[in-house]
Amino acid sequence: MSTVEHGKAVEGPNGNGKPYKVIGTRPIRHDGVDKVTGRAKYGADVRLTGSLAGVVLRSPHAHANIRSIDVSAALALPGVRGVVIHKDLCDPGNRMLELGEGAVNLRHLSNNVLAADKVLYRGHAVAAVAADTVHIAEQAAELIKVDYEVLPAVVDVEAAMLPTAPLLHVDLLTDELGQTATKPSNIAKHFRFESGDIEKGFSAAKLVIEREFRTATVHQGYIEPQNATAHWNADGHITVWTSTQGSFTVRQQVAELVGVPVSRVKVIPMEIGGGFGGKIRVYLEPVAAILSKRTGKPVKVLMNRSEVFEGTGPTPGSYILVKLGVDAGGKIIAAQAYMAYEAGGYPGSPIGAGAMCIFACYEIPNGRIDGYDVVVNKPQTSAYRAPGATNAAFAMETVVDEICDQLKIDPLEFRLNNAAREGTRRVDGPVFPRVGMIESVEAIKNSEHWQTPLTGKNQGRGVASGFWFNCGLKSAASATVNADGTVSLVEGSTDIGGSRTGIAMQLAEALGIAAEDVMPTVGDTDSVGYTDVTGGSRVTFATGYAAYEAARDIQRQLVERAARIWEVDPKQVAYEQGSIVGPGGKKFTFKELAALVNKTGEPIIGRGAVDPEGCGGAFATHVVDVEVDPDTGKVQVLRYTASQDVGTAIHPSYVEGQIQGGVVQGIGWGLNEEYFYDAAGTMKNATFLDYRMPTCYDLPLIDPILVEVPNPGHPYGVRGVGEVPIVPPPAALANAIAHAVGVRMKQLPMSPPRVLREILAKKK
Amino acid sequence: MAKKRVVSTTINGRQVEFLCEPRQTLLEVLRDTLELTGTKEGCSNGNCGACTVLMNGRPVVSCLVLAVETEGAALETIEGVAPVEGLDLIQQAFLENAALQCGICTPGFIMSTKALLAENPDPSEHDVRFYLSGNLCRCTGYDKIVRAVLDSARKKKLAAAAK
Numbered sequence: 001m002s003t004v005e006h007g008k009a010v011e012g013p014n015g016n017g018k019p020y021k022v023i024g025t026r027p028i029r030h031d032g033v034d035k036v037t038g039r040a041k042y043g044a045d046v047r048l049t050g051s052l053a054g055v056v057l058r059s060p061h062a063h064a065n066i067r068s069i070d071v072s073a074a075l076a077l078p079g080v081r082g083v084v085i086h087k088d089l090c091d092p093g094n095r096m097l098e099l100g101e102g103a104v105n106l107r108h109l110s111n112n113v114l115a116a117d118k119v120l121y122r123g124h125a126v127a128a129v130a131a132d133t134v135h136i137a138e139q140a141a142e143l144i145k146v147d148y149e150v151l152p153a154v155v156d157v158e159a160a161m162l163p164t165a166p167l168l169h170v171d172l173l174t175d176e177l178g179q180t181a182t183k184p185s186n187i188a189k190h191f192r193f194e195s196g197d198i199e200k201g202f203s204a205a206k207l208v209i210e211r212e213f214r215t216a217t218v219h220q221g222y223i224e225p226q227n228a229t230a231h232w233n234a235d236g237h238i239t240v241w242t243s244t245q246g247s248f249t250v251r252q253q254v255a256e257l258v259g260v261p262v263s264r265v266k267v268i269p270m271e272i273g274g275g276f277g278g279k280i281r282v283y284l285e286p287v288a289a290i291l292s293k294r295t296g297k298p299v300k301v302l303m304n305r306s307e308v309f310e311g312t313g314p315t316p317g318s319y320i321l322v323k324l325g326v327d328a329g330g331k332i333i334a335a336q337a338y339m340a341y342e343a344g345g346y347p348g349s350p351i352g353a354g355a356m357c358i359f360a361c362y363e364i365p366n367g368r369i370d371g372y373d374v375v376v377n378k379p380q381t382s383a384y385r386a387p388g389a390t391n392a393a394f395a396m397e398t399v400v401d402e403i404c405d406q407l408k409i410d411p412l413e414f415r416l417n418n419a420a421r422e423g424t425r426r427v428d429g430p431v432f433p434r435v436g437m438i439e440s441v442e443a444i445k446n447s448e449h450w451q452t453p454l455t456g457k458n459q460g461r462g463v464a465s466g467f468w469f470n471c472g473l474k475s476a477a478s479a480t481v482n483a484d485g486t487v488s489l490v491e492g493s494t495d496i497g498g499s500r501t502g503i504a505m506q507l508a509e510a511l512g513i514a515a516e517d518v519m520p521t522v523g524d525t526d527s528v529g530y531t532d533v534t535g536g537s538r539v540t541f542a543t544g545y546a547a548y549e550a551a552r553d554i555q556r557q558l559v560e561r562a563a564r565i566w567e568v569d570p571k572q573v574a575y576e577q578g579s580i581v582g583p584g585g586k587k588f589t590f591k592e593l594a595a596l597v598n599k600t601g602e603p604i605i606g607r608g609a610v611d612p613e614g615c616g617g618a619f620a621t622h623v624v625d626v627e628v629d630p631d632t633g634k635v636q637v638l639r640y641t642a643s644q645d646v647g648t649a650i651h652p653s654y655v656e657g658q659i660q661g662g663v664v665q666g667i668g669w670g671l672n673e674e675y676f677y678d679a680a681g682t683m684k685n686a687t688f689l690d691y692r693m694p695t696c697y698d699l700p701l702i703d704p705i706l707v708e709v710p711n712p713g714h715p716y717g718v719r720g721v722g723e724v725p726i727v728p729p730p731a732a733l734a735n736a737i738a739h740a741v742g743v744r745m746k747q748l749p750m751s752p753p754r755v756l757r758e759i760l761a762k763k764k
Numbered sequence: 765m766a767k768k769r770v771v772s773t774t775i776n777g778r779q780v781e782f783l784c785e786p787r788q789t790l791l792e793v794l795r796d797t798l799e800l801t802g803t804k805e806g807c808s809n810g811n812c813g814a815c816t817v818l819m820n821g822r823p824v825v826s827c828l829v830l831a832v833e834t835e836g837a838a839l840e841t842i843e844g845v846a847p848v849e850g851l852d853l854i855q856q857a858f859l860e861n862a863a864l865q866c867g868i869c870t871p872g873f874i875m876s877t878k879a880l881l882a883e884n885p886d887p888s889e890h891d892v893r894f895y896l897s898g899n900l901c902r903c904t905g906y907d908k909i910v911r912a913v914l915d916s917a918r919k920k921k922l923a924a925a926a927k
Contacts, residue, residue, distance in 0.1 A: 028859045035867035036855040038802015038842035042868060045801040135787070221902045223806040223814055224868040273804070273868025274902050305807040497865035497903060653862035657904055661865060664905030688811035688900060696906035697897035701889075 027515040029501040043227035043243035043270040052130040054301035055137035059119035062153035062377040062681025073143040079136035082294035086114040090259030100533035108346035120345030123310025130291040153377040153681035160186040188347030189373040193428035201334025201366030205325030213395040215748040216674035217317040224273020230288035231298040243272040246533030257286040277383025309686035313382020316342040320395040340372040344380035354388025360467035367427035386468040386723035397464035397731030436645025436709040437619040443643035460740025466727025470720030471536035475543040476529025479550040481604040485591030492531025493543040506544040510551030512578020537720025549608030614713015618724040620644040626736040633756030643705035647719025659704040666729025776844025784831040791826040802842035813899030816872040823879040842871035853919040863912035865903035
């Protein structure tokens with residue numbers, strides 16, 4: 001594996017000029033044994049005495065008014081304990097709630113959890129039943145009579161924007177560049193980012209290329225379906241056990257939707273079987289809570305796979321037009337984009353992020369980006385790994401490649417020539433601090449992969465870059481010193497990919513103890529300070545920062561304790577490399593002093609609470625080799641190398657894992673994954689058989705190159721790594737296909753029928 | 765509703781009798797009746813492999829097996845893989861190779877790996893990818909899983925040689 005390890009040479013403020021001891025090593029994760037033995041408890045594994053099973057009834061129509069709902073037959077079935085519909089939720093009002101990676105309108109959220117007077121997509125939840133067994137609940141759900149007035153559906157962003165399109169919301173007035181339109185439409189918002197003068201730029205350009213792109217709706221595809229167990233206790237306190245990316249955001253969403261203060265809701269985060277952005281907004285939790293209130297028993301609700309596809313947030317399909325103008329030397333002079341993203345049934349696609357990312361890898365002197373957020377009769381979109389950026393990069397990076405081909409410029413040289421760097425101003429305004437775009441390109445340039453020529457027939461190589469912001473947000477941790485010289489760490493970030501170990505390692509590094517001597521636990525909402533979602537590539541950065549602060553707090557207290565024991569001024573005592581050092585050669589190791597803590601005074605508990613700014617953006621550059629079967633259009637990935645500026649890699653294996661996993665999701669998005677709809681707006685492939693995600697048989701090994709440009713905004717230089725790896729793959733694959741068989745793919749996925757169609761069209 | 769049946773099986777080497785309805789899958793009975801929740805449900809229609817268990821030594825997706833079909837069968841689930849103390853070499857290799865992120869697919873992958881190595885103790889990378897293609901993982905991109913399986917095979921060979 002061509003992994004580059006620089007981590008040990010990098011210094012943090014606590015490094016005392018010495019290389020790191022813990023950071024950059026690869027300890028076995030703390031939750032590992034539980035996860036390889038089947039003992040780890042995920043949301044669906046919760047077992048409470050006397051609990052009932054809940055089942056959600058979903059709309060069979062993509063668009064319909066609900067005239068009435070009759071639940072009497074369901075309630076009459078023996079074994080049924082309760083039924084809920086929309087009016088059993090509390091109306092949270094027309095307000096926005098920040099979820100951490102995107103905001104949600106609470107009234108829309110409430111309508112999405114259980115439809116009020118209208119269903120906006122097939123799979124939209126309409127009612128829910130609690131019964132003694134799941135089989136009875138399923139039978140009861142079928143007995144609920146919903147009288148629908150079926151309406152024409154629109155499931156495509158371009159069709160939804162036409163003035164003749166069926167309207168999803170009669171009261172949706174477009175926010176048109178800040179002005180409210182007078183007539184309703186499916187366009188929730190049109191915004192524009194602008195810099196320089198694009199007309200001037202394009203007229204000065206030597207070469208201008210303009211292309212249209214379309215991308216399909218795809219799903220996050222986590223293997224664990226959504227689940228929730230709730231108990232509404234007689235004292236009015238609600239406990240929720242669920243798999244979520246953010247226990248505190250679940251707490252707030254549930255409180256808002258059932259109408260209680262946040263302190264009445266305790267969320268116990270279970271182990272989570274993947275999320276990728278899809279497990280931030282709530283679906284089942286408020287339903288389980290209301291069913292529990294109604295029945296007086298704990299209620300557990302699980303989704304099946306079809307419900308996950310049809311009822312939870314996919315990422316948007318999109319239409320994107322990119323126009324790029326360069327001078328004779330291949331320097332970008334002007335760039336323009338028109339981007340329309342499907343939001344699903346309610347406004348709120350990741351169009352804002354997509355528009356901010358589309359040109360972010362480059363210096364763009366003159367730019368304009370028009371973004372449109374459009375409602376369609378599809379499930380409400382959720383975040384999916386760098387939400388909005390992958391669609392955008394597919395369009396932009398394909399046009400860049402075509403320009404390179406036409407001007408006969410090496411695609412890596414083009415990127416080095418145009419790369420965003422410290423001081424580059426994005427079209428949407430912000431100026432980059434120190435970033436690693438150039439380093440990510442250079443790492444590919446120097447890679448064995450790039451330097452090995454590709455010679456086979458129907459084979460081609462493609463390159464693409466990508467950007468994602470990352471975010472900081474709030475995190476909290478507390479850490480208790482144990483008498484045996486270990487530390488128990490409680491942190492608030494639900495752990496999807498080994499993050500509790502990456503966080504524990506930062507605490508261990510700061511205290512100068514071994515990673516194995518820190519016992520990390522993900523706390524529930526009553527046990528740990530407020531912590532934002534596991535998303536935005538923020539956990540190792542921000543919650544790691546909180547753990548670092550907790551360690552510093554422990555250091556201060558240990559110094560004071562040693563001074564008390566030695567009867568000296570604390571100013572004469574220092575914390576150095578895992579030891580507490582005093583005047584006259586006095587010294588305690590961490591372990592020695594830890595053993596004395598409870599014998600010499602109060603317990604020592606460190607606290608860390610942060611809201612850090614400088615998360616720093618992430619850049620990635622990927623190269624892929626493919627072979628295209630000219631008779632079938634099937635694309636085989638032969639080799640893949642992904643380089644990325646990762647800041648400091650705390651646990652390199654899990655950094656590599658983030659890159660490899662993101663790349664493969666991007667390959668799936670690029671080559672195979674898509675929601676198929678019929679004219680009525682019914683998804684025709686709501687199973688893993690027909691919604692085909694990559695299997696290990698479809699893939700080669702994925703080589704990550706970790707480029708470590710320490711982030712100045714974090715004590716150990718950590719930079720978010722999780723999201724950007726999904727951004728370049730579809731574009732890199734499209735460029736590789738172009739070089740293999742000479743066809744430019746402008747629609748995702750680049751499935752065999754589509755590729756074959758282009759190959760055959762070219763032959764004519 | 766049809767009457768419940770008594771089914772006698774061996775699970776992880778222990779004789780087990782359970783009651784189930786004819787419509788219940790093995791997956792449902794393992795998880796809900798026998799509290800063996802290490803076997804995971806990802807799709808319930810045989811496409812993700814998360815619920816893989818061994819039935820008479822062969823890997824099956826327990827969501828497609830009716831519980832009544834296991835009468836007289838020997839079943840092995842993830843709970844039966846580790847010895848009394850410590851871990852099986854496959855489990856150890858998954859940990860050392862960081863072959864899991866969220867971990868929900870891991871029990872299924874470990875069961876499939878166990879079956880693979882029983883059939884083919886010295887698999888190539890291609891063999892591994894072919895055999896495990898019925899197990900979906902969405903987190904890792906499979907790279908570290910494939911390496912862990914190859915490492916498991918090496919570890920098992922070394923252990924056998926040392927005996």
